[in-house]
Amino acid sequence: MTSAMRAADVLYTQAELEERLDDILCAALSSRRSAAAIAAGIAPLPRAQQEFVLGWAQVAAHNVAELGYQFTAQAPQALALFGRGGTEKWLLHALDAYDKEGLYPACAALKDLAGFKRRTDAAGEGVALTEVTRVLELFLRGLAGRRLQLEAADDTWTDTETIFLPERIACYTSREQNFSLYKAIAVHHWSQARYGSFNVELGPALAAYAEPGRALAWLNLLEAIRLESLVGRSYAGLAALLAALRPELPARLVAARERLSQADSSIADSVLLLPEFYPLPLPEPFPYMGSLHPQRAAEVRGERIAKERRALYTELEQLRQTAQAERNESQAGEPELDVDSSFDTLEFELQIDGEEVTPPEEVAKLIRSIIQDFGEIPEEYLLASGPGAYAAEDPSADEAASEVGESQAVGGRLYDEWDFRRRDYRKDWCVLFESDVLPGDPGYVAAVRVRYAGRIAQLRRRFEALRGEDRLLRRQTEGEDIDFDAAVEAYADCKSGVEPSERLFVQRQRTERNIAVMFMVDMSGSTKGWINTCEREALVLLCEALEALGDRYAIYGFSGWTRKRCEIYRIKTFGESYSEAVRGRIAGVEPRDYTRMGVAIRHLSGILNEVEAKTRILFTLSDGKPDDFHDGYRGDYGIEDTRQALLEARQSGIHPFCVTIDEEARDYLPHMYGPASWVLIDDAGQLPLKTADVYRRLTS
Amino acid sequence: MNDLHDTRRLSADLDRIETEPYYEPVGGEVALFEAAWASRVPVLLKGPTGCGKTRFVEHMAWRLARPLVTVSCHDDLTASDLVGRYLIVDDETVWVDGPLARAVRTGSICYLDEIVEARKDTTVVIHPLADNRRILPMEKRGELLRAPAEFMLILSYNPGYQSVLKELKHSTRQRFVAIEFDYPRPDLEAKIVVTETGIDASTAERLVKFAAMTRNLKGSGLDEGASTRLLVHAAQLMRHGVAPRAACTAAISLALSDDPEMLTAIDELASAVF
Numbered sequence: 001m002t003s004a005m006r007a008a009d010v011l012y013t014q015a016e017l018e019e020r021l022d023d024i025l026c027a028a029l030s031s032r033r034s035a036a037a038i039a040a041g042i043a044p045l046p047r048a049q050q051e052f053v054l055g056w057a058q059v060a061a062h063n064v065a066e067l068g069y070q071f072t073a074q075a076p077q078a079l080a081l082f083g084r085g086g087t088e089k090w091l092l093h094a095l096d097a098y099d100k101e102g103l104y105p106a107c108a109a110l111k112d113l114a115g116f117k118r119r120t121d122a123a124g125e126g127v128a129l130t131e132v133t134r135v136l137e138l139f140l141r142g143l144a145g146r147r148l149q150l151e152a153a154d155d156t157w158t159d160t161e162t163i164f165l166p167e168r169i170a171c172y173t174s175r176e177q178n179f180s181l182y183k184a185i186a187v188h189h190w191s192q193a194r195y196g197s198f199n200v201e202l203g204p205a206l207a208a209y210a211e212p213g214r215a216l217a218w219l220n221l222l223e224a225i226r227l228e229s230l231v232g233r234s235y236a237g238l239a240a241l242l243a244a245l246r247p248e249l250p251a252r253l254v255a256a257r258e259r260l261s262q263a264d265s266s267i268a269d270s271v272l273l274l275p276e277f278y279p280l281p282l283p284e285p286f287p288y289m290g291s292l293h294p295q296r297a298a299e300v301r302g303e304r305i306a307k308e309r310r311a312l313y314t315e316l317e318q319l320r321q322t323a324q325a326e327r328n329e330s331q332a333g334e335p336e337l338d339v340d341s342s343f344d345t346l347e348f349e350l351q352i353d354g355e356e357v358t359p360p361e362e363v364a365k366l367i368r369s370i371i372q373d374f375g376e377i378p379e380e381y382l383l384a385s386g387p388g389a390y391a392a393e394d395p396s397a398d399e400a401a402s403e404v405g406e407s408q409a410v411g412g413r414l415y416d417e418w419d420f421r422r423r424d425y426r427k428d429w430c431v432l433f434e435s436d437v438l439p440g441d442p443g444y445v446a447a448v449r450v451r452y453a454g455r456i457a458q459l460r461r462r463f464e465a466l467r468g469e470d471r472l473l474r475r476q477t478e479g480e481d482i483d484f485d486a487a488v489e490a491y492a493d494c495k496s497g498v499e500p501s502e503r504l505f506v507q508r509q510r511t512e513r514n515i516a517v518m519f520m521v522d523m524s525g526s527t528k529g530w531i532n533t534c535e536r537e538a539l540v541l542l543c544e545a546l547e548a549l550g551d552r553y554a555i556y557g558f559s560g561w562t563r564k565r566c567e568i569y570r571i572k573t574f575g576e577s578y579s580e581a582v583r584g585r586i587a588g589v590e591p592r593d594y595t596r597m598g599v600a601i602r603h604l605s606g607i608l609n610e611v612e613a614k615t616r617i618l619f620t621l622s623d624g625k626p627d628d629f630h631d632g633y634r635g636d637y638g639i640e641d642t643r644q645a646l647l648e649a650r651q652s653g654i655h656p657f658c659v660t661i662d663e664e665a666r667d668y669l670p671h672m673y674g675p676a677s678w679v680l681i682d683d684a685g686q687l688p689l690k691t692a693d694v695y696r697r698l699t700s
Numbered sequence: 701m702n703d704l705h706d707t708r709r710l711s712a713d714l715d716r717i718e719t720e721p722y723y724e725p726v727g728g729e730v731a732l733f734e735a736a737w738a739s740r741v742p743v744l745l746k747g748p749t750g751c752g753k754t755r756f757v758e759h760m761a762w763r764l765a766r767p768l769v770t771v772s773c774h775d776d777l778t779a780s781d782l783v784g785r786y787l788i789v790d791d792e793t794v795w796v797d798g799p800l801a802r803a804v805r806t807g808s809i810c811y812l813d814e815i816v817e818a819r820k821d822t823t824v825v826i827h828p829l830a831d832n833r834r835i836l837p838m839e840k841r842g843e844l845l846r847a848p849a850e851f852m853l854i855l856s857y858n859p860g861y862q863s864v865l866k867e868l869k870h871s872t873r874q875r876f877v878a879i880e881f882d883y884p885r886p887d888l889e890a891k892i893v894v895t896e897t898g899i900d901a902s903t904a905e906r907l908v909k910f911a912a913m914t915r916n917l918k919g920s921g922l923d924e925g926a927s928t929r930l931l932v933h934a935a936q937l938m939r940h941g942v943a944p945r946a947a948c949t950a951a952i953s954l955a956l957s958d959d960p961e962m963l964t965a966i967d968e969l970a971s972a973v974f
């Protein structure tokens with residue numbers, strides 16, 4: 001076995017597998033049945049799973065070769081379905097059948113993968129990633145650090161931005177235990193990103209060994225020990241969880257833990273210990289450990305570092321300019337920036353000229369992410385000269401194309417656009433055209449209504465409760481009429497010497513809502529497919545709810561292709577009722593081109609401001625950042641223009657609000673809409689149900 | 701009749717705060733408040749729920765040795781609830797001051813908590829009190845109350861609410877000096893939990909760590925993270941023998957969300973520190 005373990009990470013080739021299978025299964029093989037097909041199935045599996053299959057194939061074939069053959073043939077599929085623990089159980093179940101009923105039922109049991117899965121699922125012991133994704137994501141978000149995505153994959157590992165986990169865990173008999181393992185896997189890989197397992201280049205360090213795969217396996221193990229103790233410093237409960245799942249450490253590793261559990265230990269310490277452990281036999285990996293892919297993690301990390309360095313530079317430049325503007329003349333030179341940070345807590349203090357400044361949340365997040373990658377904010381990040389190699393993109397690239405007034409403006413309206421670099425508007429920069437959405441499938445809305453019938457009834461009830469109606473309030477302290485019941489009671493109270501109530505009047509209360517809302521729907525190309533479906537369904541549900549409520553509303557879509565062709569699509573105007581034609585247009589909402597948001601906001605704010613209402617709301621449904629084709633709208637320019645358009649809207653008395661499904665929204669939406677004027681819906685599928693709820697909360 | 705009037709007047713003494721309410725300053729807010737008081741400028745306290753706004757006001761009232769009249773605003777609170785009204789006593793009508801009039805008469809500090817919840821007509825009485833006129837017109841009595849130098853008006857307001865109908869009007873907010881509150885720094889927050897509840901320092905630190913984790917979830921399905929007040933509640937439960945995890949669930953998780961997945965996630969976060 002030792003020789004097999006030496007090459008811990010090197011896959012068996014198909015030929016090697018075939019040879020071993022020939023050995024194990026020889027009695028079941030014939031000229032029609034060769035081991036080659038089976039070997040082909042097992043060859044792509046990770047090494048640990050290959051070992052696992054071969055080991056159990058031996059056990060099964062020991063009973064009768066045919067069972068070994070059936071097992072190995074089905075094993076790849078079984079592993080994908082049940083994981084290792086489940087596959088073991090599936091085989092043991094078949095061996096049981098063999099003992100009790102003979103070969104034929106045992107083979108049938110092995111072939112009936114779907115049935116076994118159904119039964120174990122019904123027993124409720126396995127946990128699927130999809131069931132726990134949201135809980136785990138929220139959980140990881142709660143722990144400090146960069147945001148991590150969770151994805152299902154055959155191999156368990158992290159690239160420092162995404163954690164790849166098994167699709168299903170059924171290693172234990174109880175759901176709680178299986179969930180705990182998920183949690184442990186998530187925590188372990190989160191800690192690799194959080195405590196910098198990839199913060200040094202591992203390639204050269206590993207290449208020095210004769211068997212880099214083996215060195216990597218040892219490094220993975222040493223890191224697991226180091227990370228467990230680091231996690232334990234802040235989160236005692238998590239360290240206990242990890243420790244409970246792994247076997248007792250042998251004496252040598254306990255000694256290593258002493259060295260790795262220093263507060264300032266880093267991946268470098270694990271690398272330093274590697275020569276000592278490399279020659280020793282590898283222990284079984286801990287159940288929550290996946291594999292390390294230093295190369296792929298380094299790529300992701302490298303991209304992030306470049307991106308974040310640019311972003312931080314831009315942000316700091318703004319802070320610097322503000323500080324410069326506030327300075328009195330006696331102070332010479334550039335304002336001096338300084339960041340004190342702690343890798344341990346990810347807390348930091350940003351100082352400009354020795355004065356502490358609290359940066360906006362997005363900047364704070366950026367700084368914390370950089371601290372994770374470097375342990376601190378590197379000196380050169382704070383220099384005013386900026387990252388030479390990473391100079392910001394040239395803003396004036398499209399200056400040449402700035403002549404307007406050509407024939408394409410016929411029938412269009414011209415709008416100014418905000419250029420944040422000039423701090424001024426570009427006059428008559430965008431040409432906007434308004435047109436009706438072409439009607440789509442006439443039966444669409446009816447079909448959605450049927451699908452969401454229960455939900456719509458519920459929405460209508462809830463919205464009706466909000467509806468402002470004239471109410472007669474009894475027993476008021478003042479009002480336009482006497483409440484006779486109360487007056488009689490009060491008179492009686494007086495006569496009997498009891499203090500009478502002073503609430504003797506009825507009051508007609510008019511709780512008129514007087515709200516007008518403009519729904520601005522993203523019809524850019526990126527909404528193609530599923531998101532578009534969700535948007536349309538959201539619109540149907542909104543209309544149904546708003547009809548019950550009686551708020552005045554209009555729906556417009558927006559898209560566009562460069563500043564010369566910004567499009568606004570009418571779906572429902574304020575004057576129109578929720579008619580057959582409107583329903584047809586909702587069905588016809590489809591993805592078009594780009595997302596030039598500023599001009600759309602300006603145009604729709606104009607329409608909204610023509611409506612007489614006490615409260616006006618501009619409600620945007622969006623799937624991402626402002627963006628346009630080729631003329632520099634993408635990025636800061638678009639965000640700043642959109643922000644400016646929203647500020648204009650706000651000044652004219654409109655309340656802008658945004659519902660988005662863009663995971664990165666947190667980075668820019670607070671800047672555009674303000675801290676409390678947006679909502680992120682994690683899952684596009686929730687859009688139809690949640691949007692109406694958001695609107696209800698917004699206006700109650 | 702006079703009795704009734706007198707009892708209402710006397711109650712200003714009941715508003716007096718005798719012992720020092722515990723408050724841990726986080727920045728320059730005490731000095732700022734004192735300066736505002738000295739220059740007779742009203743104050744607007746902004747900040748999330750449970751971060752210490754009310755306690756701060758109590759503390760300042762004690763510091764300045766003024767009685768404190770607190771009104772928790774709700775959506776049925778009208779201007780006449782604040783100013784006062786006539787009651788019928790023995791075939792006679794008797795005027796009874798509302799809390800705001802009482803505070804003006806006695807030169808107290810009047811604290812209108814969560815002002816955006818109140819009916820819009822309350823601004824009618826707040827505005828003349830909050831600018832340099834410092835008067836309270838009592839239309840029903842035909843009386844104009846002039847606020848003495850000691851009187852001070854304080855509003856509190858949570859800007860995190862997402863309802864457009866619950867925004868403070870500019871004409872109101874621009875009459876006030878604003879002090880922004882946030883949750884205290886971790887070391888300070890732990891100290892507050894220890895002082896409030898007498899729990900041991902290490903448990904308090906863990907609670908604060910847990911609170912920080914829930915605050916990371918703000919915007920991902922939680923409107924607010926755990927407030928300092930919730931931490932105090934949890935610590936009090938623990939002091940009375942409730943197991944830490946159970947105390948966190950009862951006092952914090954369930955207070956923050958009804959969403960089962962969110963609850964699971966928050967409970968899992970609690971298990972990371974306890």
